[in-house]
Amino acid sequence: MSCNWPIDEACLPALESDDVAAEMTLESAKALATQVLWALSGRQFCLIETTVRPCPEPYPPGILRRPVAPSSYEVFSWWDYAWGAVGCGCVGRCIRTGPGAVHLPGPVHTVLDVTIDGDPLSEDEWVVEGDTLYRTGAAWWPSQDMSRPASEVGTWQVTYLRGQAPPPETAKLAGLLTAEFYQACTGGKCRLPRSVAEVSRQGVTHRIVNPTDIYSTGKTGIPEIDLWLSAINPHRLLSAPSVL
Secondary structure, three states: OOOEOOOOHHHOOOOOOOOHHHHHHHHHHHHHHHHHHHHHOOOOOEEEEEEEEEOOOOOOOOOOEOOOOHHHOEEEEEOOOOEEEEEOOOOHHHOOOEOOEEEOOOOEEEEEEEEEOOEEOOHHHEEEEOOEEEEOOOOOOOOOEOOOOOOOOOOEEEEEEEEEOOOOOHHHHHHHHHHHHHHHHHOOOOOOOOOEEEEEEOOEEEEEEOOHHHHHHOOOOOHHHHHHHHHHOOOOOOOOOOOO
16 A cells, blocks of 8 residues: 655755666655554554545446445445445435435545546536535536446546545654665665674574564654654554444
C-alpha cells in the first residue's frame, strides 16, 4: 500500500543531478519512512488513491448487472488486480442514496475525477458532502454495467483520495526519517538504533543484532519522531478501533 504523505525536502540530502542510483535509493527511503510512520502512528494517517464503480440504484436483471438493496449498499472497488464489491460502511437509514447521490466508502478526502462512458465530467457537474457524491442539476447518476470494463459505454467510475490526511507538521518528521534510512542504505552515519549483543564462544566473538528491543517499544530511536508518536499513539495501538 502506498500512502500520500508530505515529506519536507529540506531535510533530505543533496544529490547530484545525474546520480540515478542515489535518486532511486532516496525514493525507496521515502516509501519506507512513510510506511514506518503510518504503522507506528496506529495506521491513522494515509491517503490512498481509490477507484470505485458505484451502483446507485437497483437495476433490471441483466448479465453481471449488480442489484443493490438499500440495506446493503455496495460499490465495486479496484484492488490492483481485479474489481471487487465492498460495502460503503453505512447501512440502513444513514445511507444518502438515490438517483442523484451515491455513498462512497470513506472517509473521502478529495474526489479527483468522475468518468462516465470514458469521458470525465466537469467539476461543476458534481459536489461532495462528507462521503456522499451528488450530481448537480437535474441529471441522475447512470446505471452501472459490470459486463463491460471501466471506461466503456454503460460504465462510470469515481477516483478519489480515501483516508485521513497526515498532519502538515509531520512533513519534517517524514523528511528526518527518510534521511536516516538513506544514510543507512548508503553507509553514512545515521541515528537509527542498532541493538547489538556480543557473544563469545571458543575464543570467537559474534556480534548479534537483537531487533526485539526496538519492535517492543514501537519507536524509531529518533527523539523528535518518538515524541510525536507518543503523543499521537500513546498506547502503541496497531490500528484504530473499529465497530463491527
